[in-house]
Amino acid sequence: xxDTSAYxxxxxxxxxxxxxxxxxxxxxxxxxxIGRLILVDRDAAGLDALELSCPVQAVVGxxxxxxxxxxxxxxxxxxxxAVLNAGIATGGAIADHSFEDWRRVMAVNLxxxxxxxxxxxxxxxxxxxxxxxxGSIVLTASVTGIRPVAGIGAYGIAKAxxxxxxxxxxxxxxxxxxxxxxxxxxxVDTAIWESSADFRAGVERHGRDATLQAMAATTxxxxxxxxxxxxxxxxxxLSDAAANITGTVLVSxxxxxx
Ligand code: NAD
Numbered sequence: 001x002x003d004t005s006a007y008x009x010x011x012x013x014x015x016x017x018x019x020x021x022x023x024x025x026x027x028x029x030x031x032x033x034i035g036r037l038i039l040v041d042r043d044a045a046g047l048d049a050l051e052l053s054c055p056v057q058a059v060v061g062x063x064x065x066x067x068x069x070x071x072x073x074x075x076x077x078x079x080x081x082a083v084l085n086a087g088i089a090t091g092g093a094i095a096d097h098s099f100e101d102w103r104r105v106m107a108v109n110l111x112x113x114x115x116x117x118x119x120x121x122x123x124x125x126x127x128x129x130x131x132x133x134x135g136s137i138v139l140t141a142s143v144t145g146i147r148p149v150a151g152i153g154a155y156g157i158a159k160a161x162x163x164x165x166x167x168x169x170x171x172x173x174x175x176x177x178x179x180x181x182x183x184x185x186x187x188v189d190t191a192i193w194e195s196s197a198d199f200r201a202g203v204e205r206h207g208r209d210a211t212l213q214a215m216a217a218t219t220x221x222x223x224x225x226x227x228x229x230x231x232x233x234x235x236x237x238l239s240d241a242a243a244n245i246t247g248t249v250l251v252s253x254x255x256x257x258x
């Protein structure tokens with residue numbers, strides 16, 4: 001699908017890179033022979049544990065802090081690709097949400113997406129285009145931002161915002177050789193589920209595999225995706241093979257939203 005030699009002179013940014021889909025995306029880019037990776041996460045130990053062969057600049061911080069992005073600006077010079085993926089999940093119906101939980105989900109999932117997108121767009125705009133191409137960006141949304149799911153209101157609302165952010169940004173920069181897309185995963189087997197009390201209770205009673213299997217029962221495919229499956233799809237959207245694709249929200253949910 002991709003010409004790996006194309007990546008050797010390129011720089012990519014991945015947020016939420018210490019775990020799950022972000023870590024798998026960093027590994028995917030590493031396998032393409034990417035020239036330089038800038039990895040952002042609040043989890044220093046998780047970033048340390050990644051075994052990558054390309055040059056890596058690991059940045060420990062909170063994507064929702066504007067100062068992180070101001071400080072990073074110079075390092076983003078020459079940016080080719082960005083996977084803006086850091087996110088947290090929280091459960092709870094809208095009527096039951098504490099304002100504190102609502103604000104935290106909005107801060108990480110929406111403010112963090114905006115701040116990282118603005119920084120990536122700024123860096124791409126400052127560079128000279130090569131063959132009309134300046135860069136490509138993928139934001140991680142969620143199928144819960146497309147199909148309403150009861151009980152995770154704040155998260156779904158934030159992810160609907162992320163998907164629309166990708167569409168609007170795509171429209172604004174399409175003429176400048178920058179592509180912006182989003183991926184909307186359904187269930188993926190990652191650590192994010194540990195933040196769900198129902199999931200933790202299920203794991204305690206039935207084990208992790210059986211709990212994931214039960215949750216995937218409502219998905220036509222019958223199982224959750226792996227982080228590597230998502231990384232391959234994100235990689236396609238980043239790659240030159242997707243040169244005509246911008247403003248798309250690619251649903252990767254095993255048929256869940258059908
Ligand atoms: P994960 O928990 O394995 O990874 C998320 C990473 O983001 C972690 O390394 C975490 O430390 C980092 N992070 C969280 N808040 C941060 C912050 N404020 N600043 C910097 N880093 C931060 O989960 P994942 O499933 O790989 O999640 C990746 C993205 O995929 C998220 O945006 C999530 O909402 C989205 N998503 C996941 C699923 C799923 O089922 N796993 C489904 C749909 C969407």
